[in-house]
Amino acid sequence: MSQYKARKFNVVGQRLQRPDGIDKVTGRARYGADMDAAGMLHAKVLRSPHAHARIISIDTSAAAALPGVMAVITRADFPLASGEYIDLLDHCMAGDRALYDGHAVAAVAATSKRLAKQALKLIKVDYELLPHVTDIEAAIAPGAPVIHAGVVGRGVPKGYSDNVTRFRSFGHGDIEAGFQQADVVVERTYRTEATHQGYIEPHACVATMGMDGRGDLWVCTQGHFAIRNMCAAILGMESASLRVTASEIGGGFGGKTTVCIEPLALALAKKSGRAVKLVMTRDEVLRATGPTVSTLMHVKLGMNQAGRITAAYAQLFYQSGAYRGYAADFGAMPAFAPYALENVHTEGFDVMTNRPKSAAYRAPGAPPACYAAESAIDEAAHQLGLDPLAVRLLNAAREGSKSSYGPTYAAHGLVECLQAAQQHPHWRAPLGENMGRGIAAGFWFNFGGDTCVSAFLNPDGSISVSEGNPDIGGSRASISMMVAEEMGIPYEQVRTTVADTGSMGQNEPTHGSRVTFAVGLAAIKSARAIIAEIRHRLAQLWEVDIDSVVWQQGCASCTDPNSEHKAPMDLRQVAAIASNTGGPIGGHHEVNAEGAGVSFGVHIADTEVDPQTGHISIKRYTVIQDAGKAIQPDYVEGQLQGGAVQGIGWALNEEYIYGEDGRLQNSGFLDYRIPVASDLPMIDTVIVEVPNPGHPYGVRGVGETPIVPPLAAVANAVTAATGVRQVHLPMSPPRVLAGLQAK
Amino acid sequence: MQHTHISTTINGQPVEYACANDASLLEVLRDQLGMTGTKEGCGSGDCGACSISLDNRLVCACLVLGVEAQGRHVETIEGMADKNNLHILQTKFLEHAALQCGICTPGILVAARALLAKHPDPTETQVRYWLAGNLCRCTGYDKIIRAVLAAAQAMREEPA
Numbered sequence: 076m077s078q079y080k081a082r083k084f085n086v087v088g089q090r091l092q093r094p095d096g097i098d099k100v101t102g103r104a105r106y107g108a109d110m111d112a113a114g115m116l117h118a119k120v121l122r123s124p125h126a127h128a129r130i131i132s133i134d135t136s137a138a139a140a141l142p143g144v145m146a147v148i149t150r151a152d153f154p155l156a157s158g159e160y161i162d163l164l165d166h167c168m169a170g171d172r173a174l175y176d177g178h179a180v181a182a183v184a185a186t187s188k189r190l191a192k193q194a195l196k197l198i199k200v201d202y203e204l205l206p207h208v209t210d211i212e213a214a215i216a217p218g219a220p221v222i223h224a225g226v227v228g229r230g231v232p233k234g235y236s237d238n239v240t241r242f243r244s245f246g247h248g249d250i251e252a253g254f255q256q257a258d259v260v261v262e263r264t265y266r267t268e269a270t271h272q273g274y275i276e277p278h279a280c281v282a283t284m285g286m287d288g289r290g291d292l293w294v295c296t297q298g299h300f301a302i303r304n305m306c307a308a309i310l311g312m313e314s315a316s317l318r319v320t321a322s323e324i325g326g327g328f329g330g331k332t333t334v335c336i337e338p339l340a341l342a343l344a345k346k347s348g349r350a351v352k353l354v355m356t357r358d359e360v361l362r363a364t365g366p367t368v369s370t371l372m373h374v375k376l377g378m379n380q381a382g383r384i385t386a387a388y389a390q391l392f393y394q395s396g397a398y399r400g401y402a403a404d405f406g407a408m409p410a411f412a413p414y415a416l417e418n419v420h421t422e423g424f425d426v427m428t429n430r431p432k433s434a435a436y437r438a439p440g441a442p443p444a445c446y447a448a449e450s451a452i453d454e455a456a457h458q459l460g461l462d463p464l465a466v467r468l469l470n471a472a473r474e475g476s477k478s479s480y481g482p483t484y485a486a487h488g489l490v491e492c493l494q495a496a497q498q499h500p501h502w503r504a505p506l507g508e509n510m511g512r513g514i515a516a517g518f519w520f521n522f523g524g525d526t527c528v529s530a531f532l533n534p535d536g537s538i539s540v541s542e543g544n545p546d547i548g549g550s551r552a553s554i555s556m557m558v559a560e561e562m563g564i565p566y567e568q569v570r571t572t573v574a575d576t577g578s579m580g581q582n583e584p585t586h587g588s589r590v591t592f593a594v595g596l597a598a599i600k601s602a603r604a605i606i607a608e609i610r611h612r613l614a615q616l617w618e619v620d621i622d623s624v625v626w627q628q629g630c631a632s633c634t635d636p637n638s639e640h641k642a643p644m645d646l647r648q649v650a651a652i653a654s655n656t657g658g659p660i661g662g663h664h665e666v667n668a669e670g671a672g673v674s675f676g677v678h679i680a681d682t683e684v685d686p687q688t689g690h691i692s693i694k695r696y697t698v699i700q701d702a703g704k705a706i707q708p709d710y711v712e713g714q715l716q717g718g719a720v721q722g723i724g725w726a727l728n729e730e731y732i733y734g735e736d737g738r739l740q741n742s743g744f745l746d747y748r749i750p751v752a753s754d755l756p757m758i759d760t761v762i763v764e765v766p767n768p769g770h771p772y773g774v775r776g777v778g779e780t781p782i783v784p785p786l787a788a789v790a791n792a793v794t795a796a797t798g799v800r801q802v803h804l805p806m807s808p809p810r811v812l813a814g815l816q817a818k
Numbered sequence: 819m820q821h822t823h824i825s826t827t828i829n830g831q832p833v834e835y836a837c838a839n840d841a842s843l844l845e846v847l848r849d850q851l852g853m854t855g856t857k858e859g860c861g862s863g864d865c866g867a868c869s870i871s872l873d874n875r876l877v878c879a880c881l882v883l884g885v886e887a888q889g890r891h892v893e894t895i896e897g898m899a900d901k902n903n904l905h906i907l908q909t910k911f912l913e914h915a916a917l918q919c920g921i922c923t924p925g926i927l928v929a930a931r932a933l934l935a936k937h938p939d940p941t942e943t944q945v946r947y948w949l950a951g952n953l954c955r956c957t958g959y960d961k962i963i964r965a966v967l968a969a970a971q972a973m974r975e976e977p978a
C-alpha cells in the first residue's frame with residue numbers, strides 16, 4: 076500500500092540549521108570520552124600481539140596487587156559459554172585462543188590511566204603460537220589454517236577450506252545461453268583490500284553497575300538499544316536492568332553498530348564496584364574494531380553490439396575476519412542490481428581469517444561488488460566502442476523490472492540519475508593530458524526496521540519528540556522538520572531528543588540508511604496521532620462531530636455551520652485546555668517500517684595519473700542520487716559528498732597491510748591514510764527526487780548508496796587515463812606504476 | 819611521576835594547575851581542567867582534532883606537554899565565541915552545514931581561525947593545504963572549504 080501522497084511542503088526541503096549545531100561549533104557537545112562519573116576508574120585493555128595463538132595461561136596476580144588497581148578481568152570473568160552472543164563476547168575478550176593481532180586478552184581498571192597502563196605490563200600471558208592466515212586467497216585454499224572448525228554453513232561448495240563459512244547465490248535466466256548471444260565476453264579477477272570506517276572519534280564509554288545488579292552505560296554508538304541487548308545478554312542481565320545512553324557520536328559509518336569495549340567496561344564496573352571509563356586509542360581502533368571486508372572477485376559479462384548485457388556472472392569472496400561474516404548476501408545481491416538482465420547469476424562467499432571481526436561499513440559488501448561489475452560493463456562497452464553511459468541507460472532497471480536478486484522494483488530514480496549525468500556539464504567537459512573519465516552506477520537496498528517515536532504537546536504549545544536513534548548526520552533536524560510540516564507549525568517550535576533505552580521501546584540502530592525514512596515515518600504518524608487526539612478533544616468540547624473539527628496550518632477550527640466556535644485554536648490554546656479535557660496530549664507510533672525504497676546513484680570521476688610516479692589526483696567529481704524527497708538538502712548533499720570521498724579513499728589509498736607475521740603494519744592515521752582536504756576537489760552533487768511510495772513524504776534513505784559507485788567510477792577513470800584495466804584496489808602509486816610499466 | 823606547578827593563560831583567563839611532567843597539554847585540558855571541547859582522535863598528531871593555538875601558533879595539543887604552557891597563551895574552541903556571540907567562522911559553519919558528526923569541528927575551526935589571521939584572503943587551494951592536517955571523515959571537506967572561504971569574505975567586509 077502506498078504511503079506517499081503528493082503535497083506542497085512548507086518546512087520540508089528548506090536548508091534549516093540543526094539543533095545540535097551550536098553545541099558542536101562551540102565544543103559543548105558531549106561525545107563518548109567527554110563524560111566523567113564520580114569516583115570513576117580508568118580502564119585499559121591488554122591485546123594479543125600475535126595473529127593466532129593458544130592462550131596457555133594468564134597470570135594477573137602482579138597487576139591486581141599494584142596499589143590503585145581495583146579490578147582485573149579475563150575471559151574467566153564472563154560466564155557465558157554458548158549461544159547467539161558467544162562470537163560477540165569472544166571478539167570482545169579472547170577465550171582459549173587469540174585469533175588476531177589486537178585481540179583483547181585481559182583488562183584492568185585503576186585509579187588513573189597511568190596506573191592502568193602500568194598494570195597491563197605486569198600481566199603475564201603464556202602464548203603458544205599457531206599457524207595463521209590473513210590473506211583471502213590462502214584462507215580459502217584446502218589445507219589453510221582453520222580459524223573455527225565446524226561452523227561451515229549449509230550449501231558451501233566442496234573444494235574450499237573450512238574457513239569458507241557461508242555461500243549464497245542469486246539470479247535468474249540461463250547465463251550460458253546469454254554468453255552465447257554475446258558479441259563480446261569480458262572476464263577478469265578483481266581484488267579490494269580491507270579498509271576501516273575511519274571515524275575520528277575512538278570508541279569510548281563510561282559504565283556503572285550497582286550492587287543491585289542494575290547498570291548504566293554512556294557510550295558512543297550508532298545503536299544504544301542494540302548495545303543494551305548485546306551487553307545484557309553477554310553479562311547475563313535483563314535488558315531493563317541496563318540503561319544505555321547514547322552520547323553524541325563522532326562518526327560511525329556502520330562500525331559503531333556492535334560492541335567492542337562495552338562489556339569489558341561493565342564487567343570491570345561490576346568487579347570494582349566503581350564507575351569505569353574505557354576509551355580506545357587509535358591503534359586499538361584500527362587493530363580491534365571495524366574493519367571492512369577484503370575481497371577476491373571473478374566477474375564474467377557478455378554484451379551484444381547494441382550494448383545489451385546478455386549475461387552477467389559474479390563470484391565474490393568476502394574476507395570477514397576471525398568470525399562468521401555478513402557480506403556474502405549483501406555483496407552478491409547488489410552487484411548487478413542497477414540493470415534489468417535476462418540472465419544473471421551471482422555467488423557470495425564469507426571467508427574467515429586471522430583478522431579482526433569485520434563490521435558493517437556503509438552499504439556493507441556492495442562497493443567491491445559494484446566495482447567489479449561496473450568495471451566489467453565499462454570494459455565490454457569499451458571493446459564494442461560504445462558510450463559507457465548510454466550502455467548503462469540501455470540496460471537500466473526501471474519500475475517493474477525484475478532485480479538481479481529477486482524482487483521486482485517499485486518506482487525508483489535510476490533512469491533519472493543516468494539522464495541527469497548525460498545532461499551534466501561534467502560529462503561533456505574536455506579532459507587534459509594524462510586524464511581519464513569514469514562513470515559508475517550503484518545501488519543499496521535501504522532498510523526500515525523496528526522504530527518507536529513519541530511526541531508530546533507541552534503546556535506552552537511547543538512539541539517535544541523523543542526517538543531512539545543516535546543522530547549521525549542531522550536526523551534530529553530532519554525529524555523535527557517532518558513533525559513541524561505535519562503539524563503546520565514552525566520548525567523552531569519542535570525539539571527532537573534521542574532518548575535512552577529506559578525511555579523508549581526497541582529501536583534498530585542508526586544503520587541501513589533507515590533513520591530519515593523509518594524514524595521520520597513514525598514521527599509523522601506520531602504527529603498525526605496528536606492531531607487526531609486534539610480533534611477528538613475539541614469535538615467533545617464543542618459538541619460537534621469529529622469530522623467538523625479540521626486541522627489546518629497549525630490550528631484547529633470548526634466547520635459545523637451550527638456551531639458558535641468559529642475562532643481557530645492554535646497549539647498554545649489547545650495545550651491550555653488539555654488538562655481539563657482528559658489530560659496531557661501526546662502521540663506515539665511503534666512500527667517495523669517496511670517499504671524503505673531502494674536508492675540508486677551515478678558518479679562521474681575525472682582523474683589525472685602521473686606517469687612518472689603512478690600517483691592519481693581526482694580532478695573533478697560529481698555525485699547524482701535519488702533521495703526520494705530531500706528533507707534537508709544540505710544534509711543529503713553532505714551524505715553524498717562524504718560517502719563519495721570515503722569511496723575515493725578506498726579506491727586510492729586506504730588499505731590494511733599485514734606482514735608475514737600476521738600483524739597489522741599500519742595501525743595509525745599516518746600510515747592508514749584517509750583522504751585529506753588537499754587531496755580533493757569540490758564534490759558536485761545533484762539530488763534527484765523520485766518519491767518512495769513507502770514513505771508519506773516520499774523519502775528514501777541516502778546514507779549508504781554514495782559509497783557504492785566511487786571505487787568503480789575512479790577505477791574506470793584511471794583505466795581510461797592509462798589504458799590499463801585497474802583490477803586491484805587501492806590504486807596506490809606502486810600498483811599503478813607496475814601496471815604502466817607492464818603495458 | 820613528578821608534578822610541576824604551571825601558571826598560564828587559557829582563552830584570556832589566568833589558569834593554574836599542577837600536572838605530571840609527562841602529561842600532554844591535551845590531557846591537562848580534557849582530564850584536569852574539564853575542557854573537553856578539544857578532542858582526541860589519534861594522540862599522535864595525525865588527525866588535528868586537538869588543534870589549539872599556543873602563543874598564536876597552531877599546534878596539536880597531544881604533541882605539547884602540559885608543562886610547556888607555563889607563561890604562555892593557550893586558545894581553545896571554548897574561547898572562540900564571545901559569550902553568546904558566535905565567531906564568524908562558527909556562524910558560517912552552521913550556515914553552510916559544514917559539520918556532520920562534529921568531532922573534528924573544534925579542531926578545524928581553531929585551525930581555520932589561525933589561517934585567516936595569517937591569510938585573510940586565502941584561495942581554495944590555500945584553505946585545502948592549511949586544513950590538510952585536520953581529518954574529517956563525514957563531509958568530504960566540500961562544505962567546510964566553502965564555509966571557511968565565506969567566513970574569510972565576511973571578515974574582510976566586516977572585521978570582527
